[in-house]
Amino acid sequence: MLRFTANLSLLFTEVPLQQRFQAAKDQGFEAVEIQFPYELSADVIRQELDKQQLKLVLFNVDADDLLQGGEGLAAAPEKKQRFEQAVTETVAYAKILKPDVINILPGRCFDTSLLGDYQQTFKENLHFALEAFSPLGIKTVFEAVNTVDMPGFIISSSEKMLALMAEINHPDLLMQYDIYHMLMMQEDPANFIQQYADKIGHIQFADCPGRHQPGTGNMDYMQIFSIIKASAYQGWTGAEYNPLDSTKASLDWLKKEY
Template identity: 65%
Template sequence: MLRFTANLSLLFTELPLPERFQVAKQHGFDALEIQFPYSLPAEQIADLLDQQDLQLVLFNVDAETLLQGGEGLAAAPEKRDQFKAAVEQTLSYAARLKPSVINVLPGCCLNSQRLSEYQATLLENLAYAAAAFAELGIKTVFEAVNSHDMPGFIVDNGDKMLNVLKQIDHPNLFMQYDIYHMSRMGEDCAGFLSQHLDKIGHIQFADCPGRCQPGSGVVDFASLFDIIASSNYQGWVGAEYRPTADTAASLDWLKTYAVKYRAV
């Protein structure tokens, strides 16, 4: 099975967010992701989805200033209460929008002497989130982010994700596997996907280097998509890349693979 989503935080950004829903549908997407949807009321997002007969598959728990160089919320020992408040916010959106999965970004440790504290806090917070979202029947995922683009990210490769998963051992916690980030770390994405798809709740992709559309870099998407399509993976595969030009011009990959896997 292979089903693609458009990440509206990176695609169709030529338009204001509310206008991206219709354009994504027009270009062949039936499902969406939004990194952080909280700039719009949940009811407005629900209306936009209904108008276009779209599904919102995934969004993230708020990560404060992580994307601006901060440490985020999920691992910071002094921000446990803020993280729980962010989970409550996400629960209110999730109750209305009914995503398949919610992503928790582990965040950064900017003081290496405190790494063990941050790692312990992350385990605590991920367990809390997994239990909270289980009440709504929504999977919790967390992802590794490459430490070249985001120095200090405390989960930056596949082995670290597996270790976190093993330590928490919660039935509602899964990995989110990002092909761009793991390619950037030099990992064998084909090998990891072949071996661990049963532990993966969501997949995202961009080409590497550059984090642009498939065909702009060196990633062998034909092989990776074949591995996913021929497996028992039941989740979605999210296009989370930065188009080299306007988004519509970057979608040749969708025309190719949507046809190829339509009957899979």
């Protein structure tokens, strides 16, 4: 199945977040995702979604300082209480916005001697999130991020995602598979999606290198989109890239037939 969402944290940034819903609808999107929606109230987002007849597919639990170079929230042992508070905030948003999936960014560990503690904390936090989101009918996903852009990220490969899923073994835990990050780690997304589509709760993409729109790097996006379409994957595919120019000018890939 191939259905596209616009990631409103990276696309349509020419206008404030509240105006991006209409901008996405005007370009033909039927669904959107937001990395961190918390600058707007859930009620305001709900109003925009209803006004534009859009579905919000995904958003993330707060990740603290991760995008500013820090370790994030979900694996740091000393931040466990703060993570649980963030999940509580996410639940309040989820009850109003009703996403399909909620993503948890594992985060970084800068002291390798503490990696085991960070990995254990992340597992415990995943269990806490699953107990919070599953009763709402929402899948929990987590994401591997490349260690070129984010050194120290505790989950950086498909293999590590599969291993963690097998260890936790919960029906509502799936992978968020980011094609850009896995290409940066020299993996083969096409082959992985064919093999493990049933374990993926959400897919995101950007071309590689550069993290711009399809056609600006080495990603064979027409092949990958065709494979997603033909696979057993049932979720949405999120455009999560930094447009080289305006967002509208970056959408040639969307006009093609797959």
